Amino acid sequence: MSITILSPLAGWATPLGEVPDAVFAEKMLGDGIAIDPVEGRLVAPGDGVVMSVHPAGHAVTVQLDAGPVLLLHIGLDTVGLGGVGFTPHVADGQRIAAGELLMEFDLDRLARTAKSLVTPVVLTNGEAFAVMPPVGGRPVAIGATLFEVQATGVAPATAVQAVTASRALLLPLAQGLHARPAARVAALAGARPGTFEIVAPDGRVAPARSAVAMLALALPHGAAITVRGSDAAGVDAIADLLAGGMGEFRPIAAAPEAGVARAMPSSLAGIVAVPGIAIGSAFRVSMAELVVPEHGAGAEKERAALTAAKDRVRAALRAETAGEGPQAGIAGAHLAFLDDPELEAVSRAAIAAGASAGAAWRQAIAGHAEILRGSGDRRFAERADDLIDLERSVLAALYGAPELPQPPAGAILIADELLPSQLMALSGAGLAGIATGKGGPTSHVAIIAAGLGLPTLVSLGADLESITDGTMLVIAEGRLLIAPDAASIERLRAAAAVSAARRKAAVARARETAVTVDGTRIEVFANLGSAADATTAVAEGAEGCGLLRTEFVFLDRADAPDEEEQRIAYQAVADALGKRPLIVRTLDIGADKPAPYLPMATEENPALGLRGVRLQLATPGLLDTQLRALLGVRAQAPLRIMLPMVADRSELLAAKAALDRLAAAMGVAAPELGIMIETPAAALSARLLAADASFFSIGSNDLAQYTLARDRTNAAVAAGLDGLHPAILRLIAETVQGGGAHGRWTGVCGGLAAEPAAIPILIGLGVTELSVPAAAIAETKALVRTLGLAACRTLAAAALDAPDAAAVRALVEPLLEQAA
CATH class of the missing domain: 3.30.1340.10 (HPr-like)
Known part of the structure; x- marks a missing residue:
């Protein structure tokens, strides 16, 4: 039985032997045919899966459902263009249908810069399929028959020899x-x-x-x-x-000599994932390499092995979901990945092509992990770690894995990267803290660490590798101190003891309201990401939710949640809060291709691209479904809706019109609609926006990074990202004044709301609501109770005229010392 390969291009078919490149002409990559294109569109030559899209955009490899693996190489020597002139429309691991657009390319640009436009279409798994002699020297249209292949009946070699x-x-x-x-x-x-x-x-x-x-x-x-x-x-x-x-040799910059240890620095700056002070000796954990055979022992046997391994992992994950805390939620996310139909399709296709169960599973995971890592959105990039963790769990079930060594009690765990399963395996070891070279503050490792109460720094960089086991370390104020002297350690131990005592006193009064010494009421709400978070926040003394991140319903899945699923999730949060107010932020995810159900073109600057309210308005069906779900929630206290990343009044008006339209259709009253102030444009337009927005909430993290042009996830520049920079404070003041002109209140839900040095300034600027992580509620309330409004206003006025963030902090320090 023959398999038809459809033409991915319109152009002139040319025998492969006539391609002016020996690699293709001599069929070193495989047999096939070449096409001289007449238009800049490359489409799928059949139904299948994208195995890889080269970063330079010039080559796409696809595996058809029938088994053939095809390399589509646009032009010759086009890798040197570095992606210029190519626009991918698919990503690694994505399913494709015959005729679906894979790539657009600038035909004129390539004609001027490339060696040739001739595009080889090559069958690369020639051991399993034979190419029927293709006919060259003819015009072909997109989707027309290009050539045919037949299965050889020869199975790939299954012998796997040990690495020596x-x-x-x-x-x-x-x-x-x-x-x-x-x-x-x-x-x-x-x-x-x-x-x-x-x-x-x-x-x-x-x-x-x-x-x-x-x-x-x-x-x-x-x-x-x-x-x-x-x-x-x-x-x-x-x-x-x-x-x-x-x-093609090009020299490489000199690297440290092999065997020569890199000198340990005295300290490293990172991103705080879990605040706190930790003191302990370094204990390094690394991922042991799992040996996975390349070839399988027959498709039926390998499919059965993979199914059995996944069943074992599934059973373990289901047992974890029955527990409590963040581990249960993370296990649920891993379950969703485990049963993802795209992963199943890619792994089955790879097994059919001769791969072992482990190699097929690795291939499936790799494609999806690259999609997430390249998404341009930090939260999705961090989900790639969950995929890698799931990969290792299945491989361990297939082939076994060594036990993790247990650290001594009181150690600070250090690793370039840490997987959720590794941390959970060490959760009972009595760790003092965690420091990682990579990772992000919203990763599942960070969530688990927060649940365990472990101070954690992430994104410390490659220099973390220089730290030897047993070195004394201190985590404090966003830095990892390496081998500090005895006096510094004692000073920090004393500070940690004082901090613990202050926290204990604050927790004892956590359920009391926060009122300044002169009677000004400040609401202290919680930032939430799930119903479980809401339960925790209420126990910590939260007076409501100032930010519900609805992404928790949308992440870690292959399709968008429907209206009823969303309504149930939001209702659970409202029920957990009881008679406390709830402010729900509509979906705030980023650019490139953050989810399979939101296919979007690659963006060079995702942080400045299609995200937040822009994405919602570009996908009105998604927005309408979320708004209907929210309108269906029955809460005991006010439920308000908040739009993310607003920069223009037209965005607010469009969303408001949708909300009013849907509320009228459902016969319910539209809730108050507010906006996040995360862009300088929104802050400077606050007076105009307040005519239509019911309230403002300042997302200080994004506002700071957009104002100071510093990526808060980039450790190389994040250390200079200070929300107390006078420019940011001026934007906050402008927001409060603009809202006040229309009687609108302003809150803060970003990291600045929980920073002690910022709280008196924010109150002095007129902020009346602070929404903070649950763990910070008690101490935020305690600090507010020590402050006077008049003193805060005087401090805020001085801060606006300060030259830089360091000067602002110097102004606040005496007030904080007095409060302590």
Whole structure:
């Protein structure tokens, strides 16, 4: 039975042997045909899955449901364009239908800059399928039959030989490991006895005999890779070929000599994921490499093995969801990933092509993880860690995994990256704190750490690797102090003791209201992300919810939640709050392609792109569904709705019109509609916006990063991101005054609301509501009770005229010392 390959391009079909590139002409990558395109559209040659989209955009690899794996390589020597002229419309791991648009490319630009526009369409798994002789020298239309293939009936080799040799090197190829050098490596590996692999810096593995698998690693110039295999001479031959550059050599900046330890710095700046002070010795945890066979022992056997492994993991996750705390919610998210139909489809296709159960599962996870990492939205990027964690859980169920060594009590756990399962496995070890080189403040590791009460710093950078086990460490005020002197440790121990005593006293009065010494009432609400958060916040003394992040309903899933599912989730939060007010922020997710049900084009600057209210208005069906769900909630206290990332009055009016329309259709009263002040434009337009917005809530994190042009997730610049910068305080003052002109109140729900140095200034500027993490409620209330409104106003006026954030902090310090 033959399988038809449809033409992905319109143009002139040319025999592969006539392509002016030896790699393709000599069929080193496989057999096929080439097309000289007449328009800049590349579409799917059949139903299947995208295996990889090269970062340079010039090459797409797809696996059809019938088994053939096809490389679609737009032009020759186009990798050097660095993506200029290419617009991808799909991502790794995405399912595609025949004729679906994969890539748009600028035909005129490529004609001026590329060696050739000729586009090879190559069958890369020639051991499983044979190409029927294609006819060249003819015009083809998109979707027309290009050529046919037939299954050979030959199964891939299943013998997997143990790794006995490895060699590390920095990749000197000027354009990275693209098609031409990958083909040469594959040819060499195929000519040598034994099995060989290329290992990427992040641990992904590709067989050296598969040029397509190596392409999917997207290894750039300078990447630190490892060549490993069962034959030492073969490993050296492949490593020598790569190290020689194959005619594309470009020097790499000098790196530290092998075996020479990097000197430990005295301190590192990071991002605070869980506040607090921790003192303890360093204990490093790293991920042990899991050996996964490349080839399977037959599709039926491998499918059964994968199903059985997933069943074991599923049972363990379900047991965890029956518990309480953040671990239960995270286990639920992992369950959703485990049963994702896209992961199932990709892994089944890979097994059908001859991969082992483990290699197929790894391939499926890798594609989706790259989608999330490239989303441009920090929260989605952090979900990639959950996928990698799930990958390891299934692989461990398939092949076994070593036990994690247990740290000594009181240790500070350090790791480049930490997975949720690793932290949960060590949760009973009596850790003092956590410090990671990567990761983010909203990752599941951070959530678990917060639940365990462990001070945590993330995004500390590569220098964390220089810290040796047993080194004394201190986590304090956003820094990791490395081997501090005895006097510093004692000073910090004393500060930690004072802080603990202050917290104990604050918790004892947590359920009392927050009123200044001269009688001004300040509401202290909680920022929430789920019904479980609401229960915790009420216990901590929250007077309401100032920010419900509705993303908790939308994340970690393959399709959008429907109206009833959303309504039930929001109702659960309202029920947990009881008679306390609830402010719900509508969906606030970012750009690029944050979710499978929101396909969006790649954006060069996602933080400035289609996000927040812009995304909602661009997808009115999604917004209407969420608004109807919220209108269906029956709360005992006022429920208000808040729009994120508003920068223009027209955005507010459009959303308000939708809310009024839906409320009228449902026969209910529209709740108050407010906006987040997260852009300088919104702050400076507050007087105008207040005519239509019922209230303002300042998202100080985003407002600070947009005002100061510093990415708050980038450790290299985040240390200079200070919400007490006078420019930010002036924008807050403008917001309060603009709202006050129409009788609107202003709250703060960003990180500034829980910062002791900021609280008196915010009160002095006229802020009347502070929405903070549940753990900060008691101490925020306690601080408010020590403050006088007149003194706060005087302090705020001085802060507005201060030269910088450091000067503002110096102004506040005496007041805080007096409050203590």
